Each structure stands twice: as C-alpha cells, then as structure tokens.
Amino acid sequence: MARVPVAEGVFTWPSDEPRLIGSRCAACGIVTFPRQESCPRCASTDMADHLLSRRGRLWAWTTQEFPPPTPPYAGPTGAAFVPYGVGYVELAGEVRVETRLTTTEGLRIGMDMELVLVPSRTDDDGNEVVTFAFRPVGGASLGL
Ligand SMILES: [Zn+2]
Numbered sequence: 001m002a003r004v005p006v007a008e009g010v011f012t013w014p015s016d017e018p019r020l021i022g023s024r025c026a027a028c029g030i031v032t033f034p035r036q037e038s039c040p041r042c043a044s045t046d047m048a049d050h051l052l053s054r055r056g057r058l059w060a061w062t063t064q065e066f067p068p069p070t071p072p073y074a075g076p077t078g079a080a081f082v083p084y085g086v087g088y089v090e091l092a093g094e095v096r097v098e099t100r101l102t103t104t105e106g107l108r109i110g111m112d113m114e115l116v117l118v119p120s121r122t123d124d125d126g127n128e129v130v131t132f133a134f135r136p137v138g139g140a141s142l143g144l
Contacts, residue, residue: 006120006131010034013130017054018117020132022095024050031094053091054115055137061087063104074129075121089113089134102135112137 005013012019022033027044033052038045064086067077076082085101101107102118113134120131 001122002127003119003130004123004127006129011115011117011132012051018115018132019051019054020097020115022050022052023047033095033097050094052094052097056089056091056094056097056113056134058107058109058111058113058134058136059088059090059096060109061085061101061104061107087134097134100131100133102133106136 005011009021011021020033021035022031023035024031024047025039025042025044026046026048028039028042030039030041031050031052032040032047035049036047039047062085063083065083067073067075067081070077083104085104085107087099087101087107088096089099090096100118101113102116114137116133116135117130118133119128121129123129
C-alpha cells in the first residue's frame with residue numbers, strides 16, 4: 001500500500017525524521033503553523049519556510065468524543081468512529097501546534113512530546129493517508 005501525506009507542505013515527506021513546515025516572518029520573527037503567506041502579527045509578506053522542532057511540551061489536551069465536521073474531517077464516522085486525543089503542543093520559542101495525539105492515556109500538562117507520522121485513513125485510490133501527531137517521549141510507539 002502506498003503512503004501519501006494528508007496534504008502537501010504540512011510536513012517534510014518522505015522523511016526518516018519528519019518535521020512540520022511552518023513559516024517565519026523576516027520582519028518580526030514570529031513563527032506560524034501551518035505556514036502562512038503573510039504575517040498574522042505585522043502583515044509583512046516576507047515569510048520564509050521554517051522547519052519546526054520535533055519536540056515540545058503538552059500545553060493543553062482533550063478527547064475528541066465525536067466525529068468533527070466533514071470536511072475537513074475525512075475519517076470514520078458513526079459506529080466506526082474511535083475517540084482520539086487532540087491538543088496543543090508548545091514548541092519552545094516557536095509556536096503552539098494544534099495536533100492529534102497518539103494516546104489519551106497518561107497525559108499530563110507540560111510533559112515532553114515528540115512528532116510522529118500516523119496512518120489516518122485509506123483514500124479512494126487505496127493509498128494510506130498519513131498525518132502528523134504527537135506522542136509522549138518514550139511512550140509506546142504508535143507511529144509508522
Ligand atoms: Zn511579522
């Protein structure tokens with residue numbers, strides 16, 4: 001089965017050490033994720049791609065107990081839906097990333113988290129669609 005990224009330009013692909021692709025404003029230094037064409041702080045359009053840190057700290061989290069609106073959500077619905085963790089991971093000196101979490105067990109605010117790529121669904125062409133998530137550092141491997 002071929003693997004394809006959930007969208008172009010969200011993370012480096014293919015990569016043994018995936019990184020999220022954000023952007024950094026040359027005028028004021030703010031880092032955004034996802035990447036943006038203009039700065040949300042100073043409106044400069046002098047934005048450059050910026051590979052984000054693979055590690056951060058859990059800032060907030062909750063459990064997604066029901067399927068989100070479709071689109072953009074394209075995963076299982078109804079009885080096939082499995083609740084999953086979502087949260088914000090703070091990357092030091094960069095940005096807080098809204099992200100899926102690989103687990104809802106044993107999470108605590110401030111714990112070290114790392115980026116992984118995980119399968120999210122199978123598309124109409126039979127490809128495995130890969131998205132990003134964060135998992136506790138040293139936790140059980142649920143990534144690819
Ligand atoms: Zn700026």
